[in-house]
Amino acid sequence: MILRPTLEDVKNIGYHLGKIIIGLGVSMLLPLAIGLIQRELNPSLDFLIGIEIAFIAGILLKKICFSEKNLNWMQGMVVVSLSWLVAMLLAAVPLWLSGHWNSYLDTCFDTMSGFATTGLTLVQNLDHISYTHNFWRHLIMFIGGQGIVIVALSLFVKSFSGAFKLYIGEARDEKILPNVIHTSRFIWLVSLVYLFLGTIVLGIVGILSGMGFFNSFFHGACVFMAAFDTGGFAPQSQNILYYHSLPYEVITVIIMILGAINFKLHYHLWMGNRKEIFRNIEARTFVLTVTLTFLVAAIGLYQAGIYPKAMVLFRKGFYQLISGHTGTGYQTIYARQFITEWNDLALVAIICAMALGGAACSTTGAIKMIRIGIIFKALIQDIKRIILPERAVVVKKFHHIKEIFLDDKQVRAALMITLAYLGLYGAGTIVGMLFGYPFLSSLFESTSAAANVGLSCGITSTTMPAALKFTYIIQMWAGRLEFMSVLTLLGFIAAAFRGK
Amino acid sequence: MVKRAISYQLSAVSLIFILCSVCYGQVISSSELISNAKQYDGKAVVYAGEVIGEVMVRAEFAWVNVHDGKYAIGVWIPKDLTRDILFTGSYKFKGDELEISGIFHRSCQEHGGDLDIHAQGLRKASAGYRVSEKLNFDKIKVILMLLGVLAIVWILSLLKHP
Numbered sequence: 001m002i003l004r005p006t007l008e009d010v011k012n013i014g015y016h017l018g019k020i021i022i023g024l025g026v027s028m029l030l031p032l033a034i035g036l037i038q039r040e041l042n043p044s045l046d047f048l049i050g051i052e053i054a055f056i057a058g059i060l061l062k063k064i065c066f067s068e069k070n071l072n073w074m075q076g077m078v079v080v081s082l083s084w085l086v087a088m089l090l091a092a093v094p095l096w097l098s099g100h101w102n103s104y105l106d107t108c109f110d111t112m113s114g115f116a117t118t119g120l121t122l123v124q125n126l127d128h129i130s131y132t133h134n135f136w137r138h139l140i141m142f143i144g145g146q147g148i149v150i151v152a153l154s155l156f157v158k159s160f161s162g163a164f165k166l167y168i169g170e171a172r173d174e175k176i177l178p179n180v181i182h183t184s185r186f187i188w189l190v191s192l193v194y195l196f197l198g199t200i201v202l203g204i205v206g207i208l209s210g211m212g213f214f215n216s217f218f219h220g221a222c223v224f225m226a227a228f229d230t231g232g233f234a235p236q237s238q239n240i241l242y243y244h245s246l247p248y249e250v251i252t253v254i255i256m257i258l259g260a261i262n263f264k265l266h267y268h269l270w271m272g273n274r275k276e277i278f279r280n281i282e283a284r285t286f287v288l289t290v291t292l293t294f295l296v297a298a299i300g301l302y303q304a305g306i307y308p309k310a311m312v313l314f315r316k317g318f319y320q321l322i323s324g325h326t327g328t329g330y331q332t333i334y335a336r337q338f339i340t341e342w343n344d345l346a347l348v349a350i351i352c353a354m355a356l357g358g359a360a361c362s363t364t365g366a367i368k369m370i371r372i373g374i375i376f377k378a379l380i381q382d383i384k385r386i387i388l389p390e391r392a393v394v395v396k397k398f399h400h401i402k403e404i405f406l407d408d409k410q411v412r413a414a415l416m417i418t419l420a421y422l423g424l425y426g427a428g429t430i431v432g433m434l435f436g437y438p439f440l441s442s443l444f445e446s447t448s449a450a451a452n453v454g455l456s457c458g459i460t461s462t463t464m465p466a467a468l469k470f471t472y473i474i475q476m477w478a479g480r481l482e483f484m485s486v487l488t489l490l491g492f493i494a495a496a497f498r499g500k
Numbered sequence: 501m502v503k504r505a506i507s508y509q510l511s512a513v514s515l516i517f518i519l520c521s522v523c524y525g526q527v528i529s530s531s532e533l534i535s536n537a538k539q540y541d542g543k544a545v546v547y548a549g550e551v552i553g554e555v556m557v558r559a560e561f562a563w564v565n566v567h568d569g570k571y572a573i574g575v576w577i578p579k580d581l582t583r584d585i586l587f588t589g590s591y592k593f594k595g596d597e598l599e600i601s602g603i604f605h606r607s608c609q610e611h612g613g614d615l616d617i618h619a620q621g622l623r624k625a626s627a628g629y630r631v632s633e634k635l636n637f638d639k640i641k642v643i644l645m646l647l648g649v650l651a652i653v654w655i656l657s658l659l660k661h662p
Contacts, residue, residue, distance in 0.1 A: 040591065045639040052646035056653050063657045097639070127552035127567055130591040210556030210563070236553055236565070238572050244556070244563045244614060306606065312613040334534045334571065334615060341537060341606065 004499030005492060009075055014065030016079045017086060018058045020149060024087055025054030027143060028094065028136070035132035043098060043132035050094035057090070077488035080149055084477055087148050088112045091140050098133045100124050102462045105469055110137070112473045115144030116480035117363055119232020119329030119454020120445075120472065122462050126237040131218065137233050138222040142195075144480070145229025145259070145363035146187055190266050191228065198224035198255055202248070209245045227255040229363040232329025232454030239331045240319075249315070252330055253322055260286070260326035260358025262370075264401060281377075281398045282359040282369040286325075289372065293353040294321050300346030317346070320455065325353035327364035329454020338457040344440060347457070351444055354453045355425060365452025365479050367421045371414035373398060378411040420483050424450040424475055431471045432459065450475040527599065530571035537606035537615060547573065547617055548599040548625060552589040555582050564619075566598055575600055576611065577619040587628025597625040 028051045035044035071079065091114070092107040101107040106122040113120045114137060123129070123137075199220040206216030219235050226233045236242040240252060258266075265283065268276045277283050297317050307313035316333060323330045338347060357366025381396040388394060396406040404410075428446025433439060437459055445459040449472040460472070478486045527548045533540055549568030556563040562582045565572045567589065577600075589595030602619040605611075 041633055042636050042639065043591075045636060045643060048643050049639065049646060052643065052650050056646065056650050059650075059653050059657045063653070127572065127589055128591055210558055211554050215554060236572070237567070238565060238574070241574065241614060242553060242565055242572070244574050244576075244611060244616075246612060249612075307613050309609055312607065312609055316607070316613040332612075332614070336534050337537070337615065340535060 002495045002499040005496055008067070008069065011065040012067040012069050012071060012075050013078050013082065014061045015067040016071060016075075017082055018061030018063075018065065020058075020079070020083045021054055021061065021086060021090065022058035024090055024148070025051050025058060027139065028054065028091075030139060031094070031132050031136040034135045035130070038131045040130045040132050043094075043130040046094040046097035047132065047136070049097060050090065053093055054090050057086075074488060074492065077485040078492050081477075081481060081485040081489040083148050084112075084115060084481065087115055088473075088477075091115070091136070094136060095133055098129065100126070100129050100133065105466060106462060109469050109473055111140060112476050113454070114138075114140035114231065114233060115148060116452050116476040117141050117145045117229050117231040117327070117365070117454075118449060118452045118476045118480075119226070120449060120456055120460045120476075121233060122460065122469070124462065126235075134222065134235050135218075138225045138231075138235075141229045141231030141233055142191070142225040145225075145231065146184075146191060186267065187263050190263060190270075194228055194255075194258060195221070195224055198228060198251075201251055205245065205247045205251060206243075209243060209248065223252065224255060227252045227328055227330065228259040230256060230259045230327040230329075230358065230365075230452070231363075232323070234330065241332045241334075246315070249319055249332060253319065256322060256326040256328045256330070259328070260362050260364045262359035262361045264361055265359065268401060276401065279399045281373040281400050285369040285373040285376070286358065289353070289356050289369070290322065290325055293325065293349045293356075294318060296352075297321050297346045297349035300343050300349060304341065304343040304346060306341045321350060321353050324350045324448075324453055324455050325356060326358050327354070327366055327451060327453045329448065329456075331455060335456040335458040335460075338444065338455075339441060347440055347444060350455065351447050354447045354451045354455065355421070357451055365450075367418050367451075370400065371418055374406065374410055374414040375418065377406050378414075381406060417482060421450065421479070424479060428471055428475050431468060435465050435468055445472075446475065450479040452476060452479050530568045530573050533573065533604060534571060534615065537604075540604045541606040543604055544601065544620075545604045545617065546599060546601045547575075547604075548597065549573075550589050550597055551585055551587070551595040551628070554588055555585055557582070564598075566600065574611075574614060574616045575602065575619050576608075576616055577602075577622065581619060581622045584622065584624050587630075589628070591631075592633070593630055594628045596628040599623045599625050 028047050032044055032047040032051065035047060088108050088111045091111040092104065095101060095110065096104050096107040100123050101110065102122070102124060109120070109122050199217060202220030202223055203217035206219055207213065211219065222235045225231070234240060234242065240249060262282055265276060265280055294317065298313060301307055301313050301317050307316055319330075319332050333341075338350075355366055356372055357368045358364030360368045360370045377396050377398050381394055384394045397403050398406060425443070425447045428450055429439070429443045432442025432446055441457050441459055444455075444457045447453070448455050527546050528540070530547070530549070533545065533547070547566065547568070549566040549572070551564055552567045552572055553565050557579055560579050562577055562579050564575045564577050564582060564585065566575050585596050585598070587593050587596050599622070600617060600619045601621040602617045604617050606615055607613040608616045
C-alpha cells in the first residue's frame with residue numbers, strides 16, 4: 001500500500017526548499033558585484049530582478065511551510081531533486097532578461113546544463129554577452145559542481161537538520177570527514193584553493209598568449225570554474241579553440257583531471273598520503289580506461305587521416321578524449337567536425353569515454369570509475385570461481401582509501417546504477433532518432449547530456465525540437481543526481497495521486 | 501554506377517563553386533568552411549566577419565578570431581596587418597568588420613591541428629564602434645514593484661508562528 005504524503009511532508013519539503021532558494025539568491029550577489037564594477041547597467045538590473053524573485057519565493061516558502069521537524073529520507077530526496085529544478089528556473093531569470101537566449105526553455109536548458117556541469121549550450125551571440133551574465137554562467141557550474149544543496153549546507157546555513165540525507169541525495173555517497181557539513185566545507189576549501197591557483201596560472205598564460213590583463217584573469221577564473229567542475233562552458237563561442245594556445249590546453253587538461261578525482265582522494269593527497277593515488281581503484285581504472293579509449297580514438301583518427309602528424313593527432317585526439325572522459329566537454333574542434341572529419345571508430349571511443357566518466361564524489365557525471373572497477377573485479381572473481389576447484393574460496397579485494405572486501409551488495413549496487421545510466425543513454429538516443437537524427441549522432445549527444453559531459457556533434461542548437469531540448473534537460477538532471485532522488489520525487493508525485 | 505556518376509558530378513560542381521569563389525573573391529561562410537573543410541583545405545579563400553574578443557599578438561604574428569554570424573574562425577595574421585583593427589567585438593563594442601583573404605587549413609599542422617586561416621591580405625569593410633547602453637526603464641519599474649512585494653513578504657515573515 002502506498003501512503004499519500006501528509007501535509008507535514010509537503011511543509012517540511014517546502015521549508016527546506018525555501019532555504020535553498022534564498023541561498024541561490026545570495027549567490028546572485030556575486031555577478032551583481034561584477035556588473036557594478038564593470039558598470040554594466042542593464043545586466044546589473046537583470047540580477048536585481050533575479051535576486052528579488054529568489055528572495056520573495058524563498059521567504060514565502062519558509063513562512064508558509066514553516067517546520068521544525070527533521071527531514072526523513074523521502075523528504076530529503078524530494079528536496080534535492082526539486083531544488084535542482086527550482087534552481088534551474090530561478091537562475092534562468094537574469095540570463096533570459098539579457099536577450100541572449102531565444103526562449104525561456106533555451107535559458108532553462110543552459111542553466112540545467114550549468115548546474116549539472118554538462119556544458120551543452122543554446123546561448124546566442126555569446127561573444128557579445130556582458131561580463132555579468134558570463135560570470136553567472138560559469139558560477140552556476142561551480143555551484144552545481146559542488147552541489148546546490150552543499151552550497152546551502154556549508155555556506156548559508158549554520159545548522160541543517162537532515163543534512164546527511166541531502167548530501168546523499170546529491171549523488172555523494174562518501175563522507176570525507178565524520179560530519180557532513182565539515183565534509184561540505186572541505187569540498188569548498190579544496191575547490192577555492194584550486195580556484196585561486198588555477199585562476200592565477202591561467203591568467204598568466206592568458207597574458208603571455210596576448211590577452212589583456214583583466215580579460216586574462218576573468219577568462220582564467222571562468223575557465224577554471226568550468227574545467228574543475230567538469231562543466232564545459234567557456235567565455236567565448238569557440239570554446240577553448242578561441243585561445244589557440246598549447247599551454248592553455250595543457251593546463252585545462254590538468255584542471256579537468258583534478259576535477260575528475262574523488263574529493264576523498266584529494267583529502268588523502270593533501271594529508272600527505274601520496275601512495276594512495278597509485279593504489280586507488282578509481283585512479284587505476286581511470287588510467288586504464290583513458291589509455292584504452294585513447295588507443296581506439298587514435299586508430300580511428302589515423303584511419304580518418306585528418307591529423308597526419310603524430311603530435312597533432314595526440315593534441316587533438318587526447319584533448320577531446322580527456323575532456324569527454326572527465327565529463328568536462330571542452331572542445332578544441334568545432335562540433336560539426338566530429339561528424340564531418342572524425343570517423344565512426346574515433347566517435348565510438350569518445351562516446352565510451354563519456355559514458356564511463358570520472359571518480360565518485362567528484363564533480364563528474366556518468367557511470368564512474370569505482371563502479372567500473374567493481375564490476376571488472378567481480379567479473380574476474382566469477383571467472384576464477386569457474387576455473388578453480390569448487391572447494392576453493394575466492395575472495396576479492398579492492399583498494400579505495402582502505403582495503404575493502406568485494407561483496408555481492410556492492411556489485412549489485414554498481415550494476416544497478418550502470419544499467420540505469422545505459423538505459424538513460426539509450427532513451428535519449430531513441431528520442432534523437434525519432435526526430436530524424438542519425439544513430440551515432442543521437443547516441444553521441446544523448447550520452448553527452450546524460451553523462452553531464454557537454455561535447456556536442458552539432459545536434460544541440462536552438463533549432464532542435466523543443467521535445468528534444470526537454471529530453472536533454474531531464475537527462476542532465478537525472479544523470480547528475482544519479483537517479484535516486486529523481487525516482488523518489490516521481491514516487492512522491494505518484495503517491496500524492498494514488499496513495500491512501 | 502549511377503551513384504558514382506552522381507558523386508563525380510557533385511564533386512565537379514563543388515570544385516567549380518570553390519574555384520569561382522576564389523577567382524571572383526566571393527566570401528565563403530564559416531558554415532561552408534567547417535562543413536566542407538576537406539574541399540577547401542589548403543586553398544585560398546575569402547572570409548568576412550566581425551573581429552571578436554581580442555587581438556592576441558604572438559611575436560611577429562597575431563591571432564584574430566573573426567565571427568561571421570554563425571561561427572568564429574581563428575585567423576593567423578602578420579602583426580603589421582592588425583594595425584587597422586581598432587575595435588574588437590564584446591558587450592560594449594561592435595568589432596571591426598574584416599574581409600580576409602588567405603589560405604584555409606582544416607587541421608593546421610603549424611598550429612596543433614586547429615581549423616584556421618592564414619591571412620595574406622586584410623580589408624576593413626566597416627569600422628566598429630562603442631555600443632551605447634541605454635538604461636531599460638521597464639526593468640527598473642519591475643525592480644521597484646518586486647521590491648515592494650519583497651518588503652511586504654519580509655514583514656509578514658517577521659510575524660510569529662502560532
